Amino acid sequence: MVNEVLKFLRCRSLAGNTVTAAQSKEQSTLEGDSDGNSELSVEPLIAPRADAVFVDGTLGTGGHTLAMLRTHPTCRVLAFDRDEVSMSFARQRLQEAGVVERVTFVKGDFRDAKELLQPYLEKQKVGSDGRAIEQIDGALIDAGMSLWQVTNPLHGLSFRSDAPLDMRYDRSQEISAFDLVNRLSTSDLEDLLFKFADERWARRIAEFIEAQRRRNPIHSTAELASLIEAAIPSGVRRQSRVHPATKTFAALRLAVNDEFWALDHGAWALSSVLAPAARLVVLTYSSNEDRTIKRTFRRLAERGIPIDLENQPRKKRKTEASSGKPRPSGPARPSLTFSLKMPGEDAERDSQIAAQFPGLGTTWKMKIVTKKPVEPSPEEVASNPLSRSCKLRAVEKCLL
């Protein structure tokens, strides 16, 4: 999806031009977009100004940053990542590619973009290549984890290799997958697997985990993966094309890193720092993440939220029945208090985030550029199977 990201990130106006909501709507109408919200044609977009600055909210191993720098030979990138090990890897790669002088590395969470970027924007701090940063011309969030992280045992993200059960991108964070697996109540564990990754065997997996952790804490990814295999009936396992631990590992990773709320909060924060007419592009890899960003974009565009985008607590459980095994006796693990509410289920957290960006609805708002998500072409999926579930959505800033 690198090419699509680059197309969508191109600015629609040059430096100094301000685009108001009315002008933006007028332009959309000219492009055949009667309600001002349909997908815009990508081709007529104007190339970024010579000293454009993009924010890559998720540097990873630097693939998108490198593509931005190569496509626009004078632009610069402010790159965030929560994972400093990954950031050092990317720095090395960008150094070898001869573009590192045009990158400013910021170890941090894209949710904190407003605070992290303030020193660069307000004080006109000079970048590492000697030029001041005037405005942010586009931003990208490529959600989740990188292939490099999955294959690096340090992170404990993969069920294919044995590693400590961790899953934190930022290892200074307190809660890891070990805490969730060993300290959540069985029913919270079941809810987590079901809600975050639609795991229909959530109840059985939670029960197997409970039985094991009463004997000994579960320390490793291999131990957890084999427990999950045991929990899912062999007939079901044989019919599935994916590893039985896929959904459980995804759910734990999403929870450990608070990824649904990070997406929501990050989209608010990055939108707030964009220049007029600049765009935020978001790539997600699961239906729950796509629903989250679709809902957030509607809030940023001050449009109503359809009922199907609100994560109402599910009344009827759809997980498979209990294994019926008696619970072994043994010491219960201390319970952990951990919110399993997703965006759409926690009005208080929604308002706390909104309160940090009072400009929305008074001085600016976002316009939805992609009515439907853009998906990878069959050729791209054939050459990169990991892109199969990728969805791209974009919004554009307009002044009121």
Ligand SMILES: C[S@@+](CC[C@H](N)C(=O)[O-])C[C@H]1O[C@@H](n2cnc3c(N)ncnc32)[C@H](O)[C@@H]1O
């Ligand atoms: C899918 S990878 C990005 C890959 C990157 N676009 C590339 O081309 O190499 C996602 C990256 O985002 C980082 N990440 C996840 N959540 C984050 C957050 N809230 N703030 C900053 N970085 C985050 C992860 O550590 C990971 O390195």
